[in-house]
Amino acid sequence: MIANRILILLLISSLAVNFLMIREIYKINDQVKFLIDNNSQMRISTSFSIRPFVVFAEIINEFLDSFHNKEKIYINKERYLQNTIRGLSHDIRTPLTSLDGYLQVVGDSVEDPKNKKYFDIMKNRIESLNSILDQLFTFVKLQEEEYKLEMEKIDISRLALETLFNYYEDFKYRNLDPKINFDKDKIFIRANTDALERIFQNIYKNILEHGDNPLSLSLSENNGKALFISKNRIKGDLKIKKDDLFKEFYKADNSRRGSSTGLGLAITKALVEKLGGQITANIKDDIFIIKIIFDTI
Known part of the structure; x- marks a missing residue:
């Protein structure tokens, strides 16, 4: 009980x-x-x-x-993006305004022998604008998860050299003398031709914009890896924040001169990773170093 x-x-x-x-x-x-x-x-x-x-x-x-x-991070990024868009609007508006001004001058003085000079300036402004818009469109595409690259077998050594030769006159004009050390043998990787070309274009343009002698470019193959290394002295007294190098819209020169969007290295990093590679950037004794690694096939 x-x-x-x-x-x-x-x-x-x-x-x-x-x-x-x-x-x-x-x-x-x-x-x-x-x-x-x-x-x-x-x-x-x-x-x-x-x-x-x-x-x-x-x-x-x-x-x-x-x-x-x-x-909180999202809100801060949204504010940062708003400020960035405001700055980019300035970047795009500046060459357009300048172009419009020169067009008016040419229109008012058709017979003036200075027209050739004005037309050259207009051409430069148009190229600057196209470069800015191209960078923006590429950046936007890379943010889309569904954006895919068609891969193929590519000789990275040949493409890197061909792209460099396209900038021969630009390097010569700026008195830059790159020391080139590429393996003589072909180095094949699986990549996308347009993306890989854009990677090298952005690196070479970055050198032209911010670099100085001594300047060296090397490409070698070792243990199934293709290693590309770019080294150049940082131009003048330019101050570069190493931690911000691959950040979107980062500019070492905040004066907003020229046609730079601050997207070059950010796009380069995104493209390298889309292709399955690795990229790092470092600064040592005023020497700016970029290393890119791809698996070879």
Whole structure:
């Protein structure tokens, strides 16, 4: 008889505890729903001192803290993007305004022998604008997850040299003398021709914009890896933040002169990674170094 009473009391106690636990779970659910609906940064609390409930509340609070931190990062990035777009609008508007001015001058003085000079300036402005727009479109495409590159077998050594030769006059004009050390043998990788060409174009343009002698370019194959290394002294007293080199819209020169969007190296990094490669940048004793590694085939 006593045993039955004890069992009944234990059963009642168990049911009471279960009821309280279920009610506490509902209370926690209500708190979570309130925080979500009101975007509140309050924390979850529990009146149960039982460890599983305490741990459960702590885990939810950690998740909420992580969520709010990410939200703050997103808001900061959105503000940063707005400021960047404002700056880019200036970049695009400047050559357009200049081009419009020169067009008016040419229109008012058709017979003037200086027309050739004005037309050359206009051509330069148009090329600058096209470069800016091309960089922007490429950057936007690379942000799309569904953007895919068609891969093929490519001789990276040949393509790197051909792309460099296209800038021969530019290097000569700026008195830059690159020391080239490429393996004589062909080095094949699986890549996309347009993307790989754009990678080298951006690197060479970056050298022309910010680089000085001594300047060296090397490409070698070792242990199934193709290694491209670019080294150049940083031009003048230009201050470069190493941690920001691959950041979107980063410019070492904040004066906004020229046609740079600050997207060149960011696009280069995105393209290298799209092709399955690795890229790093470093600065040592005023020497700017870029290394790119691809698997060979």
